[in-house]
Amino acid sequence: MKRTFEEHKVRPVHNLDGLWAFHTVDDAGGEGRQMHLMAPGSWESHPDLCAYRGRGVYRREIELSAGANLLLHFEGVSHTAEVLLDGERVARHYGAYTAFSAVCSGVGAGVHTIEVRADNRFTRESALHIPNDYYTYGGLTRPVTAEEVADVYIRTLRCHTFREGGVWRAHIELALRNLSVHAREVQCEVTLAGARARIGARVEAGRESVCELDLKTPAARPWSPDDPALFFLTARLFEGGEAIDDMIDRVGFRELTVDGEKILLNGEAVYLKGFNRHEDHPSLGASLSVQEMNRDLDLILWTGSNTVRTCHYPNDRRFLDLCDEKGLFVWEEVHARGLTEEMMRHANFLPQSLLCADEMVGAHYNHPCIILWGLLNECSSDTPYGRSCYEAIIARLRALDGTRLITFASDRHYKDICLDLCDVVSMNIYPEWYYDIAPGDMADELKAWIETTSGRGKPLIMSEFGAGGIYGYRSPAREKWSEERQCDILSHCIEQMGSRAYISGLLIWQFCDCRVTEEVWAMRRPKTQNNKGVFDIYRRPKMAAEVVRALFAKVGEKK
Numbered sequence: 001m002k003r004t005f006e007e008h009k010v011r012p013v014h015n016l017d018g019l020w021a022f023h024t025v026d027d028a029g030g031e032g033r034q035m036h037l038m039a040p041g042s043w044e045s046h047p048d049l050c051a052y053r054g055r056g057v058y059r060r061e062i063e064l065s066a067g068a069n070l071l072l073h074f075e076g077v078s079h080t081a082e083v084l085l086d087g088e089r090v091a092r093h094y095g096a097y098t099a100f101s102a103v104c105s106g107v108g109a110g111v112h113t114i115e116v117r118a119d120n121r122f123t124r125e126s127a128l129h130i131p132n133d134y135y136t137y138g139g140l141t142r143p144v145t146a147e148e149v150a151d152v153y154i155r156t157l158r159c160h161t162f163r164e165g166g167v168w169r170a171h172i173e174l175a176l177r178n179l180s181v182h183a184r185e186v187q188c189e190v191t192l193a194g195a196r197a198r199i200g201a202r203v204e205a206g207r208e209s210v211c212e213l214d215l216k217t218p219a220a221r222p223w224s225p226d227d228p229a230l231f232f233l234t235a236r237l238f239e240g241g242e243a244i245d246d247m248i249d250r251v252g253f254r255e256l257t258v259d260g261e262k263i264l265l266n267g268e269a270v271y272l273k274g275f276n277r278h279e280d281h282p283s284l285g286a287s288l289s290v291q292e293m294n295r296d297l298d299l300i301l302w303t304g305s306n307t308v309r310t311c312h313y314p315n316d317r318r319f320l321d322l323c324d325e326k327g328l329f330v331w332e333e334v335h336a337r338g339l340t341e342e343m344m345r346h347a348n349f350l351p352q353s354l355l356c357a358d359e360m361v362g363a364h365y366n367h368p369c370i371i372l373w374g375l376l377n378e379c380s381s382d383t384p385y386g387r388s389c390y391e392a393i394i395a396r397l398r399a400l401d402g403t404r405l406i407t408f409a410s411d412r413h414y415k416d417i418c419l420d421l422c423d424v425v426s427m428n429i430y431p432e433w434y435y436d437i438a439p440g441d442m443a444d445e446l447k448a449w450i451e452t453t454s455g456r457g458k459p460l461i462m463s464e465f466g467a468g469g470i471y472g473y474r475s476p477a478r479e480k481w482s483e484e485r486q487c488d489i490l491s492h493c494i495e496q497m498g499s500r501a502y503i504s505g506l507l508i509w510q511f512c513d514c515r516v517t518e519e520v521w522a523m524r525r526p527k528t529q530n531n532k533g534v535f536d537i538y539r540r541p542k543m544a545a546e547v548v549r550a551l552f553a554k555v556g557e558k559k
């Protein structure tokens with residue numbers, strides 16, 4: 001299942017999760033090792049492929065009892081994919097962390113072969129997937145479905161909720177696509193929170209048209225961490241009185257604004273405290289099951305957190321579904337980490353980044369948990385060329401979604417020239433780890449500098465701070481890499497920065513240890529892992545977990 005609930009009751013959906021035939025591809029392009037691999041799954045889960053960086057081909061069959069238009073949907077293939085139906089290429093896609101689909105019209109009854117060629121090599125064409133301080137796994141890492149769509153079908157369903165004169169309302173947009181060679185007249189019916197509306201639409205042959213509806217939603221009540229109220233939004237499409245397609249999503253009613261240095265949810269200031277989290281697991285790679293995702297979130301909530309940052313890429317939709325349900329705030333970001341200006345000058349950098357932004361916002365727009373869109377973690381926000389890239393991606397994000405706040409995590413302390421572009425200033429700082437300075441002093445100095453820039457007066461989040469601690473390495477001398485040292489540094493950070501009224505959020509680097517790519521990073525990372533997790537790779541709590549829990553309980557309390 002690609003969501004935690006059913007998205008269709010009218011549209012037939014074939015769930016393609018399960019075992020697929022698989023083979024690696026050797027350097028000469030020939031078939032290598034043969035096996036069966038699970039989707040969703042990272043191929044590193046197989047004992048023979050635990051360090052495989054290369055190409056792989058997945059294959060399986062699907063049987064249709066009658067002819068259909070087939071929409072093949074991939075929540076994520078890592079990191080470059082080519083999809084073939086019965087030997088014919090129907091899609092190509094770059095980027096492990098966003099969904100894509102291929103629509104194949106008029107597929108006949110009978111057995112058909114789906115083939116997916118996946119590639120996780122760091123090729124010259126890849127500007128975002130590079131050796132990095134996290135691991136780029138390979139394969140069909142997220143769920144796959146084959147959906148039978150009518151000639152006219154709902155491609156997207158988008159809902160913006162807002163309050164007008166004290167009453168909750170929703171603005172809904174449905175993109176309808178007509179695959180046939182004739183113009184078609186259809187009726188769209190939408191229900192949400194006690195409201196129902198119907199509207200007719202004409203969709204020209206081979207074209208798409210967008211229907212818009214405004215609803216007053218009498219049964220709505222606001223979504224918040226204390227009461228994460230969710231409502232099913234159902235859209236159904238009728239032609240000649242017959243229901244031909246549907247799409248079901250869940251929405252929350254909430255408003256997000258900024259008042260000076262404060263971030264407001266439904267008019268009340270919120271303090272963000274939580275973790276940066278990679279999608280990473282020692283035996284499952286990037287493909288955690290929904291149970292594991294849920295367990296991660298329970299651990300995060302147990303520490304007293306209310307926020308997760310999906311560093312440094314868009315996450316699995318089921319994770320966002322769970323955050324909606326559990327009332328966690330999410331900062332989700334366009335894929336990128338630590339790119340120099342030279343890397344940002346790569347011819348594919350901007351097209352790949354904009355595609356990621358389009359696909360991320362397109363797919364995740366309705367999640368109430370997402371309050372911040374982020375981009376370009378620790379990239380070149382200190383040079384004119386770098387700035388032009390921040391401008392382009394931020395302009396795209398604002399055009400796609402004018403309702404959420406935009407931020408980027410910067411490490412260009414005292415040099416950043418992009419702070420005018422964001423709504424919330426975010427700084428990655430590592431006092432007592434990379435910088436020999438007390439956390440409170442570092443924060444005060446940075447804040448004083450920010451006040452001299454175009455970031456003045458904006459909300460400020462300390463988006464990364466932390467320290468390495470190797471699970472089980474206890475030392476009375478409290479030296480570097482010991483759990484004790486990690487506790488010291490995290491407690492100084494939370495105590496000192498948590499008492500600064502000008503700070504609106506503290507996000508610890510990181511939730512749990514994660515694998516990093518061996519190239520470049522291994523030298524600096526014991527065990528080829530980023531060891532700054534408060535939990536280890538198996539989610540075993542380090543000593544710091546209790547420390548964070550005790551201190552988070554005191555931070556950001558409403559005064």
Ligand code: ADA
Binds near residue numbers: 133411464509530
């Ligand atoms: C950076 C970066 C993270 C991680 C961290 C660290 O701030 O954003 O991805 O690499 O540093 O552990 O050094």
